[in-house]
Amino acid sequence: MSQIRKNPSDQKRDSVLRKDGADVEAFRRIGRLKISGKKDDLTGDLQFMAEYKYDSYEIYSPVKKFLPSLLEWLTQFKSKTEKETALLLIRKLLFVSRKEILELSQITFQSILRELLEEIVRVDKLSPFDYSTAFRKLGPFIRDNCVFIAMSDGAQIDYFRRHSNELIENDQVVPYYKLDEQEVRKFSKAKYAFLVDDMCGSGKTFLRVETQGNKRAVTGQLPRFNRIWGSTVHFKAIYYCPYLMAEKGLQYLEQKINGPHRLEIPGPKLPEFRFLYGMAIPQDYSILSSKNRLFNRKERLRLIQLCRRYYDKRVENPATMKGGGCKFGFGQVGVFLVRYNNTPNNTPSILWYSSTENALFKRLVRHQK
Amino acid sequence: MVQLDGERALQAISEAPKVMARYFRGDYGFKVDFEGPLDFEVFFQKTQIGALNFLAGCGFESRTVVIMQWLTRVTNLKVSCKIVDLLNRQDPQYPEASKLQRRNMDTMVEIAEEETWPFDRIATNLYTEETLAHQPVLNSLRQALATKTRSDFLLDISSLPRYIVLPALRVLWESSSVRNLLVAYTEDPSVWALEHQATRFRKPAFVPLFSSPRPARNFSVWFPILGRDKTPIDMILKSISFGDTYPVVGFPSTRPIETDQIVRLHRNILADNTENIVFASMNDPFQLSMRLNGAIDEIRNVFGEEARIVISPHGSKPQSVGVFLTAMLRGVPLVYCPPFSYRPKQGKIGPSHLYWVKGTPYGKRREDPYL
Numbered sequence: 001m002s003q004i005r006k007n008p009s010d011q012k013r014d015s016v017l018r019k020d021g022a023d024v025e026a027f028r029r030i031g032r033l034k035i036s037g038k039k040d041d042l043t044g045d046l047q048f049m050a051e052y053k054y055d056s057y058e059i060y061s062p063v064k065k066f067l068p069s070l071l072e073w074l075t076q077f078k079s080k081t082e083k084e085t086a087l088l089l090i091r092k093l094l095f096v097s098r099k100e101i102l103e104l105s106q107i108t109f110q111s112i113l114r115e116l117l118e119e120i121v122r123v124d125k126l127s128p129f130d131y132s133t134a135f136r137k138l139g140p141f142i143r144d145n146c147v148f149i150a151m152s153d154g155a156q157i158d159y160f161r162r163h164s165n166e167l168i169e170n171d172q173v174v175p176y177y178k179l180d181e182q183e184v185r186k187f188s189k190a191k192y193a194f195l196v197d198d199m200c201g202s203g204k205t206f207l208r209v210e211t212q213g214n215k216r217a218v219t220g221q222l223p224r225f226n227r228i229w230g231s232t233v234h235f236k237a238i239y240y241c242p243y244l245m246a247e248k249g250l251q252y253l254e255q256k257i258n259g260p261h262r263l264e265i266p267g268p269k270l271p272e273f274r275f276l277y278g279m280a281i282p283q284d285y286s287i288l289s290s291k292n293r294l295f296n297r298k299e300r301l302r303l304i305q306l307c308r309r310y311y312d313k314r315v316e317n318p319a320t321m322k323g324g325g326c327k328f329g330f331g332q333v334g335v336f337l338v339r340y341n342n343t344p345n346n347t348p349s350i351l352w353y354s355s356t357e358n359a360l361f362k363r364l365v366r367h368q369k
Numbered sequence: 370m371v372q373l374d375g376e377r378a379l380q381a382i383s384e385a386p387k388v389m390a391r392y393f394r395g396d397y398g399f400k401v402d403f404e405g406p407l408d409f410e411v412f413f414q415k416t417q418i419g420a421l422n423f424l425a426g427c428g429f430e431s432r433t434v435v436i437m438q439w440l441t442r443v444t445n446l447k448v449s450c451k452i453v454d455l456l457n458r459q460d461p462q463y464p465e466a467s468k469l470q471r472r473n474m475d476t477m478v479e480i481a482e483e484e485t486w487p488f489d490r491i492a493t494n495l496y497t498e499e500t501l502a503h504q505p506v507l508n509s510l511r512q513a514l515a516t517k518t519r520s521d522f523l524l525d526i527s528s529l530p531r532y533i534v535l536p537a538l539r540v541l542w543e544s545s546s547v548r549n550l551l552v553a554y555t556e557d558p559s560v561w562a563l564e565h566q567a568t569r570f571r572k573p574a575f576v577p578l579f580s581s582p583r584p585a586r587n588f589s590v591w592f593p594i595l596g597r598d599k600t601p602i603d604m605i606l607k608s609i610s611f612g613d614t615y616p617v618v619g620f621p622s623t624r625p626i627e628t629d630q631i632v633r634l635h636r637n638i639l640a641d642n643t644e645n646i647v648f649a650s651m652n653d654p655f656q657l658s659m660r661l662n663g664a665i666d667e668i669r670n671v672f673g674e675e676a677r678i679v680i681s682p683h684g685s686k687p688q689s690v691g692v693f694l695t696a697m698l699r700g701v702p703l704v705y706c707p708p709f710s711y712r713p714k715q716g717k718i719g720p721s722h723l724y725w726v727k728g729t730p731y732g733k734r735r736e737d738p739y740l
Contacts (some may be wrong), residue, residue, distance in 0.1 A: 045633050045636060048633070048636045048640060049629075049632075049633065051643075052632060052636075052639070052643050092626060093629075094625055094626065094629075095629070099646075099648070100620060100621075100628075100648065103620060103621070103648045104621060107621055107650065107653075107656065110653075110656060113397060114397070117397065128415050128416070128417070129399065129415075129416065129725075129729045129730045130729070130730075131397060131399060131730040131731070132391070132730065132731055132732025133732070135396065135397055135732075136732075165396075278621060279621035279622070279625060280623070281625060282623075282624065282625075285625070285626070293624075294626060
């Protein structure tokens with residue numbers, strides 16, 4: 001444990017500068033680029049932020065981390081104003097680090113816990129707000145009634161379980177929802193399913209309608225889950241619990257699952273369906289929203305222009321086209337979000353795709369079809 | 370070293386009989402977010418609270434009156450108001466602030482008259498050099514609590530400064546006359562959680578009733594809750610040396626960009642401490658308290674009572690409620706730079722939240738020292 005020194009940042013920065021030659025050189029060159037606006041304001045804390053979180057992007061190689069990638073990315077923009085706009089984007093970037101995702105996993109668990117306390121009060125007909133009694137019953141209630149199911153490996157369900165104050169046991173956790181019938185049968189007495197995932201952007205990976213010729217099919221994770229689990233386990237309620245949830249995705253799913261014009265989900269009739277999440281990404285963070293709170297009107301329009309001008313059609317494949325393409329992100333989410341282990345395709349492609357390999361936060365693609 | 374404001378008050382409060390029964394203990398907390406007055410009305414009807422003591426500040430912001438207006442919608446609720454008048458002629462911002470504040474005070478008085486609610490206006494010496502404004506508020510509360518009748522309190526912290534909120538909460542938390550203690554907070558969407566209305570700050574001081582009864586030891590640990598203003602944190606750093614620092618950064622937040630804004634702003638203290646950053650919710654005091662309790666327990670498990678722990682509540686208002694809970698549960702002193710003056714901006718009205726810190730949702734337990 002260290003003593004606090006006056007101006008420790010300078011010392012730290014010096015040691016970082018000595019250590020990381022490529023980063024220093026990249027930062028110097030960024031400083032020499034012709035950029036309109038207040039360059040110092042836009043670049044002043046880049047080194048600090050690189051070290052604090054951006055360098056931890058898991059797709060980076062040890063020799064080319066954030067600052068060299070930024071230099072390369074910036075040079076593609078032709079005008080001074082475009083470079084300024086690109087730097088402005090970085091200043092308002094939502095980069096969710098591994099530490100933050102793990103924090104959200106615990107926050108999501110807390111939301112689940114509150115919901116369960118409320119449910120115990122309801123089910124056991126306790127007096128309103130008698131959470132004290134409900135809390136005493138919580139452990140057995142979870143053991144007898146709940147199953148926690150990961151929808152992807154990003155859910156880090158193991159960490160989720162380990163930080164549940166020993167309320168969730170190993171055999172109540174399913175590392176991936178696609179199980180065979182025999183395995184599903186082990187949970188036949190469960191009444192509450194918690195579908196845990198790291199992120200929900202547009203909501204279309206979870207639930208969407210696909211049209212092929214004259215055929216219209218409701219597909220996605222939820223119909224698949226319902227087909228696999230629905231006929232064996234008769235849940236009283238299903239909770240979708242992403243750690244990060246875009247408001248756009250939440251609105252879409254609410255409408256398609258619980259709204260008056262809800263989709264007919266293949267498989268058995270869905271029980272009560274609710275949403276719990278760790279953090280919401282507000283709709284007004286989208287550059288497509290005229291009420292955007294991150295950028296003023298002029299900045300927002302410049303960003304839209306930048307996304308259009310440097311959009312590379314080669315990013316698209318049949319899978320991305322299901323969500324309307326990636327110019328402003330899959331499902332037109334329009335939020336500049338980067339996750340430590342990959343950039344979601346809901347982020348405008350300017351940040352993660354380039355056919356010349358100079359994407360700032362290169363994305364690893366999972367689905368091509 | 371820091372000024373020892375509140376030392377005498379601490380002694381006075383420790384002499385008072387302590388009977389605590391049901392309160393948040395760090396395992397679960399009760400909070401509710403209101404979309405509008407209807408939610409608030411439904412919630413209050415469900416609590417079955419019939420008579421309520423309402424304590425709020427009357428400042429210049431529009432959100433000042435929201436909770437009081439909502440209380441009028443709850444049928445059969447008898448409300449007794451204590452309104453802290455937050456104006457002072459010595460404030461350089463007085464001419465501008467007074468126009469806005471007077472309007473709010475008129476509204477509050479009008480509501481009380483129409484509803485025939487008892488209305489106690491508490492004048493404070495806010496912004497003066499010598500004294501802090503908590504004393505008249507605490508006097509008024511103690512007077513009300515002198516009766517043996519048990520009662521329920523709602524404290525609206527939207528416009529109240531922390532050096533009033535924190536000691537007031539302590540008095541109410543420790544009083545056996547208080548059955549339910551609820552805290553309400555209305556956000557200002559023009560600043561969200563990161564309020565920055567304060568313009569100048571006093572020297573670091575213990576928050577009244579949260580001073581340290583023990584002298585400084587060799588090893589001290591500081592948990593600064595970082596907010597929108599860098600000045601108070603820098604002032605504390607210049608005045609006091611700490612053995613180790615665990616900066617607390619608000620995460621998650623209803624405005625996710627705020628976390629990185631805080632990190633960028635405080636990079637001078639974070640550059641050497643990024644591994645020490647403690648994330649704790651910007652909007653959920655219970656989660657923040659659980660996180661701090663865990664960190665403090667870990668430090669004390671290793672170093673015992675030799676480790677002197679200090680928290681500085683300079684983050685969001687809900688975070689300060691969380692700091693209060695930890696200070697009570699773990700006996701931690703609070704060091705804070707009180708503001709001298711505030712920018713008189715009317716602001717906007719955002720969502721309201723309620724944190725139930727003591728009462729019905731929490732049970733009595735055998736290990737309680739005061740039972």
